[in-house]
Amino acid sequence: KQEVTQIPAALSVPEGENLVLNCSFTDSAIYNLQWFRQDPGKGLTSLLLIQSSQREQTSGRLNASLDKSSGRSTLYIAASQPGDSATYLCAVRESQGNLIFGKGTKLSVKP
Amino acid sequence: DGGITQSPKYLFRKEGQNVTLSCEQNLNHDAMYWYRQDPGQGLRLIYYSQIVNDFQKGDIAEGYSVSREKKESFPLTVTSAQKNPTAFYLCASSSGPAGTQYFGPGTRLLVL
Numbered sequence: 001k002q003e004v005t006q007i008p009a010a011l012s013v014p015e016g017e018n019l020v021l022n023c024s025f026t027d028s029a030i031y032n033l034q035w036f037r038q039d040p041g042k043g044l045t046s047l048l049l050i051q052s053s054q055r056e057q058t059s060g061r062l063n064a065s066l067d068k069s070s071g072r073s074t075l076y077i078a079a080s081q082p083g084d085s086a087t088y089l090c091a092v093r094e095s096q097g098n099l100i101f102g103k104g105t106k107l108s109v110k111p
Numbered sequence: 112d113g114g115i116t117q118s119p120k121y122l123f124r125k126e127g128q129n130v131t132l133s134c135e136q137n138l139n140h141d142a143m144y145w146y147r148q149d150p151g152q153g154l155r156l157i158y159y160s161q162i163v164n165d166f167q168k169g170d171i172a173e174g175y176s177v178s179r180e181k182k183e184s185f186p187l188t189v190t191s192a193q194k195n196p197t198a199f200y201l202c203a204s205s206s207g208p209a210g211t212q213y214f215g216p217g218t219r220l221l222v223l
Binding site: 042046 | 115117144151152153154155156159169199201203208209211212213214215216217219
């Protein structure tokens with residue numbers, strides 16, 4: 001059964017730092033991988049989607065990489081800002097279309 | 112203004128009561144999903160529907176029921192059989208099984 005793990009569970013950094021969030025999954029037979037952001041008490045906002053055939057995707061200050069063979073993805077956030085404070089969720093899609101979520105990394109960026 | 116709406120934002124359930132959570136989308140998406148989120152946990156799939164008049168159980172379907180009579184709507188009923196219903200419920204939709212999932216703002220269900 002597919003399991004998704006995110007490390008660390010929480011992270012606090014000063015404004016301006018570059019940071020990396022990690023996601024690992026146990027079954028490499030995934031269709032794609034998606035990174036989401038969730039603000040407290042809100043729904044999820046999709047950040048990046050990487051197809052299984054891709055190595056990385058970029059959007060603004062965000063860069064997500066995928067190494068399917070080792071079961072890992074990273075989300076790189078450049079020049080972090082207080083507005084980046086949120087919980088970041090990683091989810092892998094299995095072939096039948098269902099997403100399997102990690103528990104998230106709670107990020108706090110301090111001014 | 113396209114998107115997914117969920118109502119109500121907060122819902123209170125009494126013992127033995129069935130309650131229904133609404134999810135509507137105007138994105139013309141075929142697939143819709145219901146997830147449950149508990150504190151400190153990842154999202155868990157309750158039910159999903161790839162097409163109108165068809166739906167499938169997810170990982171934690173017991174105590175829940177759904178219908179998909181219209182493409183735009185995928186209501187979730189939390190029945191009295193669900194003994195621990197307090198959670199944050201999220202609805203999502205996608206254009207197909209492989210597409211990006213877009214989420215609604217969520218409904219927080221509390222038990223009186």
